[in-house]
Amino acid sequence: MKKRSILTSLLAVTLGSVLVANAADAQEEGGGDLIIADMSDLVSLDPHGNNDVPSSNVRANIYDTLTILDENMEVQPHLAVEWEETDENTYSFTLRDDVVFHDGTEFNAEVVRANLLRVTDENFASQRAFLYEMITDIEVVDDYTVEITTEYPFAPLLSHLAHDAGGMLSLDVITEDYNQALEGTDYDYESYVEALVAGEEFDEDVVAAIGENIGEYAAQNPIGTGPFVLESRSPGDNTVLVRNDDYFDEPALLDSVTFKVVSETASRIAELEGGYSHVIGAVDPISRDRVENHDETYLDETESMSLSYVGFNVEAEYLDDPLVRQAISYAIDREAIIAGIYDGVGIEAIGPLAPAVFGYDENVEGITYDMDRAKELMAEAGYEDGFEISLWTNDNPQRVDTAVFMQESLAELNIDVSIEQVEWGAYLERTADGEHDMFILGWSVVTGDADYGMYPLFHSEQVGAPGNRSFIQNDELDELLEAGRQAIDPDERLEHYSAAQDLLVDLAPMVYIHHSNYLTGVRDEVQGFEINALGIYQLKDVSISAE
Amino acid sequence: MIRFITQRLIQLIPVLFGVTILVFGILHLTPGDPALIMAGESAPEATVNAIRRRLGLDNPLHIQYFDFLKNVLTLDFGTSIRDNIPVSDHISARFFITFELAVISTAFSIFAGLLVGIVSAVWKYSFWDVSLMVITLFGLSMPNFWLGLMLIQWFSINLGWFAPTGWGNPNQMVLPVIALGTAGAAIIARMTRSSMLDVIGQDYIRTARAKGVKERSVIFKHALKNALIPVVTVAGLQFGYFLSGSVLTESVFAINGLGRLIIDSIFARDFPVVQGTVLVLAVMFVTVNFLVDITYKFLNKRVDLN
Numbered sequence: 001m002k003k004r005s006i007l008t009s010l011l012a013v014t015l016g017s018v019l020v021a022n023a024a025d026a027q028e029e030g031g032g033d034l035i036i037a038d039m040s041d042l043v044s045l046d047p048h049g050n051n052d053v054p055s056s057n058v059r060a061n062i063y064d065t066l067t068i069l070d071e072n073m074e075v076q077p078h079l080a081v082e083w084e085e086t087d088e089n090t091y092s093f094t095l096r097d098d099v100v101f102h103d104g105t106e107f108n109a110e111v112v113r114a115n116l117l118r119v120t121d122e123n124f125a126s127q128r129a130f131l132y133e134m135i136t137d138i139e140v141v142d143d144y145t146v147e148i149t150t151e152y153p154f155a156p157l158l159s160h161l162a163h164d165a166g167g168m169l170s171l172d173v174i175t176e177d178y179n180q181a182l183e184g185t186d187y188d189y190e191s192y193v194e195a196l197v198a199g200e201e202f203d204e205d206v207v208a209a210i211g212e213n214i215g216e217y218a219a220q221n222p223i224g225t226g227p228f229v230l231e232s233r234s235p236g237d238n239t240v241l242v243r244n245d246d247y248f249d250e251p252a253l254l255d256s257v258t259f260k261v262v263s264e265t266a267s268r269i270a271e272l273e274g275g276y277s278h279v280i281g282a283v284d285p286i287s288r289d290r291v292e293n294h295d296e297t298y299l300d301e302t303e304s305m306s307l308s309y310v311g312f313n314v315e316a317e318y319l320d321d322p323l324v325r326q327a328i329s330y331a332i333d334r335e336a337i338i339a340g341i342y343d344g345v346g347i348e349a350i351g352p353l354a355p356a357v358f359g360y361d362e363n364v365e366g367i368t369y370d371m372d373r374a375k376e377l378m379a380e381a382g383y384e385d386g387f388e389i390s391l392w393t394n395d396n397p398q399r400v401d402t403a404v405f406m407q408e409s410l411a412e413l414n415i416d417v418s419i420e421q422v423e424w425g426a427y428l429e430r431t432a433d434g435e436h437d438m439f440i441l442g443w444s445v446v447t448g449d450a451d452y453g454m455y456p457l458f459h460s461e462q463v464g465a466p467g468n469r470s471f472i473q474n475d476e477l478d479e480l481l482e483a484g485r486q487a488i489d490p491d492e493r494l495e496h497y498s499a500a501q502d503l504l505v506d507l508a509p510m511v512y513i514h515h516s517n518y519l520t521g522v523r524d525e526v527q528g529f530e531i532n533a534l535g536i537y538q539l540k541d542v543s544i545s546a547e
Numbered sequence: 548m549i550r551f552i553t554q555r556l557i558q559l560i561p562v563l564f565g566v567t568i569l570v571f572g573i574l575h576l577t578p579g580d581p582a583l584i585m586a587g588e589s590a591p592e593a594t595v596n597a598i599r600r601r602l603g604l605d606n607p608l609h610i611q612y613f614d615f616l617k618n619v620l621t622l623d624f625g626t627s628i629r630d631n632i633p634v635s636d637h638i639s640a641r642f643f644i645t646f647e648l649a650v651i652s653t654a655f656s657i658f659a660g661l662l663v664g665i666v667s668a669v670w671k672y673s674f675w676d677v678s679l680m681v682i683t684l685f686g687l688s689m690p691n692f693w694l695g696l697m698l699i700q701w702f703s704i705n706l707g708w709f710a711p712t713g714w715g716n717p718n719q720m721v722l723p724v725i726a727l728g729t730a731g732a733a734i735i736a737r738m739t740r741s742s743m744l745d746v747i748g749q750d751y752i753r754t755a756r757a758k759g760v761k762e763r764s765v766i767f768k769h770a771l772k773n774a775l776i777p778v779v780t781v782a783g784l785q786f787g788y789f790l791s792g793s794v795l796t797e798s799v800f801a802i803n804g805l806g807r808l809i810i811d812s813i814f815a816r817d818f819p820v821v822q823g824t825v826l827v828l829a830v831m832f833v834t835v836n837f838l839v840d841i842t843y844k845f846l847n848k849r850v851d852l853n
Contacts, residue, residue, distance in 0.1 A: 043629055044630055050629070125598050125601045211601035215631055219630065236640075236803040262801035263801060264798050266700075266799075267712050267801055270700070271712055274707065276712070425577070429580050465595055
């Protein structure tokens, strides 16, 4: 306990306050009890449920995936010990035979099949189905061998399986979850899966029953194989995990991990400085120095795989001319944006992919700030006198500042930019409908693979809500992106993606602004803490040293 | 009295009916598609459509409204479209916290407000009166989230007296109550002062003093009781204000109450949760006003409730 003056102790007593021991001080033997304060609460502990980072952060500790990504975003074995391609559309996985779920049931090929069928079940309508929708068949060869067939040759499948949505949920839970949802219909889990695999049409009432009720049981019973087990959860407040001593690999060091919700940034910093939390997520750049310079805390800064960009609607007037898009790209000083608006957090983006993403080519010469070149291009396009155009942003303060910066920069090209701030939900909807000229948005490469970093943003089939809000449609680009996802040889894939990144410089469907960093505040006594490029806390090897 | 109560209860019906229409209308007319928000920037359209269908959001608006109304009449608020938890569970888990926060803050503001108000009125135009009135002016003008952040900075980080966040432990409750209750205390203090000064100038107070009633008795029995009516009105309104003010306070102090539930749900366009929570708060607000009206009767027999 901190030393307190007599006066303060007296006050505490008179107020009848029970002063709890500071969490960080209440250390005993062992790995300790880690407390993490984050901005938002998780939404679902179902691995096939919601697609938000707080949920993934907790689930990553409860569930294991067939493959995992190492720090270079290369695929490594995990629940699957090895795999081979039996033909160009099929992977055969050999699974570990010593893995047991938190409920004591065994992990095997049946489990893998049940999980992948569940996440891709159209009636479930999982938000994460898109990661696996190319899977057409999952065959159980024997207890520990499973074959996964995709609709087309799909090399990124291995990194998709490493995504947190590929977390393996206990078969008992899946069965019970379906059975509860299907209550009152003619189906039970087994007959339903049979019908699902056979591609039968379901009656309205079955679709409705699944749609309304699926996931309720699973969300309450998150049974995985991971290094931590759910201990308790109070929605909106906190979630507590304890160590799984029967973990198939080295068990975790920590005794427990508590994720608590503190939405206000200033309050989170108070938590950290006061020792009430060991780790706080989403430190705002303004508070960076404060966390860094504090006696008992440090700042963990990790490069992300996210991109912030200013998109052009290439179907809008003026912006349909690639010269104009290039000119605008040349007119933006990204370094100034990073220094001035993001307080120096993050790195300049020369293309859509962050350096950590598989497929990133460091030799691509992107467009960098050059106002003279911008003016030449505008003259070449015949718009020396400029034009009027609108720029949309949501209420994200950094995006708003970026919009103002753009407005001033483009004034030098005689482009008169009017800024329109749109509420988030409406923003997504209206940019998907193509009502915009220019807009500011981000993209996060959740699989660590170039396919996910480029295909949804630039392929002609993905225009609108799926991600291609620039409405760019280019045959050559389409071919490269398709070749990249189909080639099995990693080197060949890299070639396609390099070519695609080169092509995107000329097409200039967006101004690539910057790749952000994750800013995490950590107390000094926390050992071995890391956060990966997806923003997921790596907690297995963390411990807390006694002071 | 019973007639009055029944009348007021019947009046509740159109009020709450209006609330359902307003909340439903505002939520659904605001652009923003919950399915799209859930699916995020990165989801393909087929996924979004499937989610929309699953949530029943592809039905026409009036059908969605009548479904909602039908369920409310059977006290079924539906399930959250974000996490599938029944709305009633969401509300019941948090209702007591917000209620507690509002009650304690109201108690704090009444206690502090009366104390300051009486002191100021009894020693009017003194040094204390002037300083207290300046302080209350500050209290009134300070936004409660800012006050909350300042309290955390001073009393939690610098002095280490109180926990910065959470609710339940007395150590966690002091700062939020001060943050939320200060503005109310200031209003009540100023209200009490002016109302007391009014009453103290009345003839019957002079009479009481003239016949030798003790000063303490004059102040508390004769003056204060009659000065309380406007104060009760304000305190009742304060309680309602605290229910809504808790939205900000709960965010700053990471209190898991209804206020934060509403904010989170609005951002996620979690229609059933927002509708249910607002409805519950509306009922609470109306009930408190109703109780305030009854209190008048006890304070002053001359008030005719009918």
